[in-house]
Amino acid sequence: MGDAIRRHDWAATPLGPLAAWPTALKVSVGTMVNSRFPKCLFWGAELISIYNDAYRPMLGAKPEALGRPFAKVWPEVWDDLAPVAEKALAGEASFFEDMPLVVERFGRPEQTWFTFCYSPVRDETGAVVGILDTVIETTGKMKAERDARLLNTELAHRMKNVMAMVSAVASQTFRASTSLQQAQATFGERIATLGQAHDILTQSSWSGAPIGHVIRSALAPHGIEPARLSVSGPALELGADQALTLALAINELITNAVKYGALSTEGGRVDLGWEAGLADNAQPFRLDWVESGGPPVNPPGRMGFGSRLIERIVAQTFGGEARLDYAPDGFRYSLVTTMDKMVPREADRH
Numbered sequence: 001m002g003d004a005i006r007r008h009d010w011a012a013t014p015l016g017p018l019a020a021w022p023t024a025l026k027v028s029v030g031t032m033v034n035s036r037f038p039k040c041l042f043w044g045a046e047l048i049s050i051y052n053d054a055y056r057p058m059l060g061a062k063p064e065a066l067g068r069p070f071a072k073v074w075p076e077v078w079d080d081l082a083p084v085a086e087k088a089l090a091g092e093a094s095f096f097e098d099m100p101l102v103v104e105r106f107g108r109p110e111q112t113w114f115t116f117c118y119s120p121v122r123d124e125t126g127a128v129v130g131i132l133d134t135v136i137e138t139t140g141k142m143k144a145e146r147d148a149r150l151l152n153t154e155l156a157h158r159m160k161n162v163m164a165m166v167s168a169v170a171s172q173t174f175r176a177s178t179s180l181q182q183a184q185a186t187f188g189e190r191i192a193t194l195g196q197a198h199d200i201l202t203q204s205s206w207s208g209a210p211i212g213h214v215i216r217s218a219l220a221p222h223g224i225e226p227a228r229l230s231v232s233g234p235a236l237e238l239g240a241d242q243a244l245t246l247a248l249a250i251n252e253l254i255t256n257a258v259k260y261g262a263l264s265t266e267g268g269r270v271d272l273g274w275e276a277g278l279a280d281n282a283q284p285f286r287l288d289w290v291e292s293g294g295p296p297v298n299p300p301g302r303m304g305f306g307s308r309l310i311e312r313i314v315a316q317t318f319g320g321e322a323r324l325d326y327a328p329d330g331f332r333y334s335l336v337t338t339m340d341k342m343v344p345r346e347a348d349r350h
Contacts, residue, residue: 001053002033004066013067014046024123028130038137041121042070043130047085049073058137060105076104088118088131098138113142162244166191169248172305193218193251194244209243211236211274218250222258224270229263233274233287236342245309245317252306253289253333261331262294269293282338285320289333299326318342 011017015025025043032039033052040051047070051059059065065073070085080101084094095117102109116135120128169190177183196217215231238246254263254270262268271290277283291297300307307324310333315322320337 001051001056001066005029005033005050008067010067013048014044015048015067022123022129024121024129028121028132032132038135040133040135041130042085042133043121047071047131055135058105058135060103061107062105074103076109077101084118085131088120089128091120091128093117093119098142100142112137112139114138162194166194169194169305172308175305189221189255190248190251192221193247196221196247208237208239211238211243211246214238214243214247215250215272218247219254222254224254224258224263228269229272230270231272234276236274236276236285238342242317242342245314249310249314252310256306257291257294257331260295261297262291265294267293268295276342277339279339279342281340285318285335285337285339285342287335289331291330291332294330296328297326297331 006018008018010021015021021029028041028043029050032041032050035052036054038052038054038058040049040055042049049065049068049070051065059073062073071078071082074081084096087094097115098113099116100111100113103112104110114135115138116133119132119134121130121132123129170187173187173190174183177186199217212231212233212235219229219231250272257263257268257270262270269292271292272288274285274287276285311322311324314335318335318337319341320335323332323334323336325332325334
């Protein structure tokens with residue numbers, strides 16, 4: 001900027017030729033140019049702009065500001081800053097921390113924040129002849145603080161949801177179990193499944209989770225041989241609540257299959273697949289769990305938490321219908337909804 005200032009045609013500005021500049025102006029410009037802190041000098045009645053290298057990035061893609069009046073360089077914030085400039089010209093400095101300003105540096109309005117001081121500059125007689133703007137942009141810091149507040153709010157919301165789900169799982173598990181040992185084992189499995197789904201969502205900042213990842217993570221702890229368990233379906237993003245609920249449902253299905261269903265005998269197998277239409281419309285989504293080769297199926301005498309989960313809770317979470325078919329040759333489960341219900345809700349995107 002020192003070179004740019006020396007080359008500039010100052011004779012075409014109210015400041016006149018560089019050689020005729022008053023001592024106060026030359027000293028102020030020299031001090032400013034040699035500073036590595038962002039500074040801009042506004043000189044004279046028209047507040048002609050002269051700035052250093054550290055100040056240049058703040059101008060963005062604005063037209064060259066050197067030698068132009070403050071009001072023409074920053075017209076979008078002149079109404080906000082004119083009173084501050086007038087105060088400095090009257091001999092009183094002002095300091096602002098994280099002041100919000102909407103500027104236009106790249107052809108569009110942009111919310112920014114600045115910490116700055118407007119200091120009066122005096123000549124050898126003590127008269128105020130200019131303003132020194134010592135400034136630093138704090139937009140990044142303010143956005144980071146805002147994002148942290150939003151994240152903490154969302155984290156609190158998520159924690160409440162997770163704790164409510166854990167409470168419901170605990171209540172239903174211990175109510176339906178025939179022994180404390182069974183309840184503890186079942187509860188432990190269900191909480192572990194929730195934890196795995198939670199990990200997946202955390203990796204994506206709770207913006208959603210791939211359905212295949214959710215399903216395979218819920219199946220993995222059971223160690224079923226690939227030849228006895230097939231999983232297939234297209235890539236699809238689930239909302240946070242959908243991911244947690246489906247993970248629990250898959251855990252219930254695989255646990256029942258291992259204990260009582262097709263995977264309780266050597267010849268049995270499970271085929272799990274899903275089909276999806278185009279996103280954001282009423283085309284169908286369908287997930288099927290089909291067991292075969294196991295012992296004859298007998299419908300349960302009562303509906304426990306697992307059955308209510310895979311039938312009612314899953315259907316409610318996905319906005320569709322869940323069907324349980326206790327066919328003698330193999331249990332079947334299906335979830336049917338539409339693609340517009342599969343899009344992560346806005347609350348899940350935050």
